[in-house]
Amino acid sequence: MVAGVDESLLRSLIPRVIGVLVRRGIDFAAAEDAVQDALLEAIRVWPDDTPRDPPAWLVAVAWRRWLDTVRSDAARRRREDVLDAAPMAEPPPDVDDTLQLYFLCAHPSLTPSSAVALTLRAVGGLTTRQIAQAYLVPETTMAQRISRAKRTVSAVRLDRPGEMATVLRVLYLVFNEGYSGDVDLAAEAIRVTRQLATAVDHPETSGLLALMLLHQARRAARTAPDGSLVPLPEQDRSRWDTTAIAEGVQILQAALARDRLGEYQAQAAIAALHADALTAAETDWVQIVEWYDELVRLTDSPVVRLNRAVAVGEADGARAGLAALAELDPALPRWTAVAAYLHERDGDPATAARLYVEAAAAAPDLAERDHLTRQAARLHRRG
Missing domain, CATH: 1.10.150 (DNA polymerase; domain 1)
Structure with a gap:
């Protein structure tokens, strides 16, 4: 400041x-x-x-x-x-100019990484150095990425309607980058999405803002003091931000009342059901499966189907979850980790331990790899 x-x-x-x-x-x-x-x-x-x-x-x-x-x-x-x-x-x-800039920064001709960087620079107001630190890349590398993105969109006219879905996807990508360096990208994404929600009357924009707030509300409980991941069922729910949860639920309810359901509203509804449960055991998994069914209908995404398999395993038993998982490609990211969890729930620790080891080897980041490795070690000790 x-x-x-x-x-x-x-x-x-x-x-x-x-x-x-x-x-x-x-x-x-x-x-x-x-x-x-x-x-x-x-x-x-x-x-x-x-x-x-x-x-x-x-x-x-x-x-x-x-x-x-x-x-x-x-x-x-x-x-x-x-x-x-x-x-x-x-x-x-006026507002229209601002909205068109959102559309420009999320132009389909840009790669996702370039669109995110340009949005953070032009809409979020971050410096090139801050963006580079957040992505853990040299400042010169980020400067080149942003310069290429600016050259790409310089010839784009602002007289055509933009795609709101593209803008929201870029903002969600920013949010999912989380935090690194001295820039909290999750907080930046919420700030920019809140600005967009104020400027445009669109239920999916509200849905995305609600989803971000509900996820952000659990942030403090997601990691232990040593930096290790804490799975949702094991999180200390007293550390959840109830103010953010209340705001997210209120925004979501207003969006859902308009009866124009979209994927971000459905995801926010799932997050709200998790937030509403006082304990993990009280989670309404049946209703969560129903919302995942809506998400499958809206997106037909393999990742959504994978998450749905977990929810089915909680609602209808591990065997039902494994049956839903069997319909998906084992090459899908995190498929093996889900299989390990469901096999453990099904009373097969040996298979679960082996799968946890395989999942750890394929984990995309160190924190997740450590978590999966600890799960495998825990089952080995038990056996």
């Missing part, structure tokens, strides 16, 4: 200001650079002279910065007169 400057206000204004500049005909990469210069000027000036209209101030300064850049390029002199004649007193950017 810079003394005397409301950093959250600055971040919230970034997409609106970029949107105005792009509407004026500036390509995205140049607009984003100009806004970054304007932000630096705001940090310098605002502590002593806060403007009456911060968005208009940023637009004016960014526009002048861009004009200065254009004027320094002799090859573009002929455009200068036209640019100088453009109105400087344009009203502050």
Whole structure:
């Protein structure tokens, strides 16, 4: 935080200001650079002279910065007169510009990693260094990734409707990155999604915000003091954030009442049922299976079917869960870990231990690998 400057206000204004500049005909990469210069000027000036209209101030300064850049390029002199004649007193950017920027950053021509990085930079207001630290890559690598993404979308016109589903998918990817370095990407995703939910009336946007809040509410209980994973049934539910749960449930209920069900609302409903149970034993697994059935209908996702197999195993017994699992491809990520859990529940510790070892070898990260290894060791000791 810079003394005397409301950093959250600055971040919230970034997409609106970029949107105005792009509407004026500036390509995205140049607009984003100009806004970054304007932000630096705001940090310098605002502590002593806060403007009456911060968005208009940023637009004016960014526009002048861009004009200065254009004027320094002799090859573009002929455009200068036209640019100088453009109105400087344009009203502050409206909601449509902001929404179009979300759509632009989540453009289908970008890879998921590039779309996430560009969203964090242009919509989230994070610096390249912060994004690089969050992804544990060198700053130069992240700078190149963002530059390529900006070049890719610079030629994209903002006169076509964007795909809300793509925007929400990118925001969910940001949320699932969690936390590393000095940037809490889960918190950033919630902040940006909340901003989007305020700007657009869309039940799936509300569904995604509710899902994020409900997942985030359990965050403090997900790891032990030594950093090891704590499975949901073993979590200390007194450490769950009841305020976040209450807000998430309220947002979800309002979205579901509109009877336009989508995958994020269905996922949030499952998370809400977990949050509603005072103990793991009180979890309403029958209703969770019903929501997974809705998710399968909406997405036909193998990952959803895998999670459904776990829920079936809880609701109808391990044999039923194994039968549901047998319908899925064993090459599916985490299939072996689910099989190990269900075989243990079915009273076959030897098979479960072997599968836990196999699952640990294929685990995508160290924390999960350690957890699965401990499960295998626990069963070996028992045997």
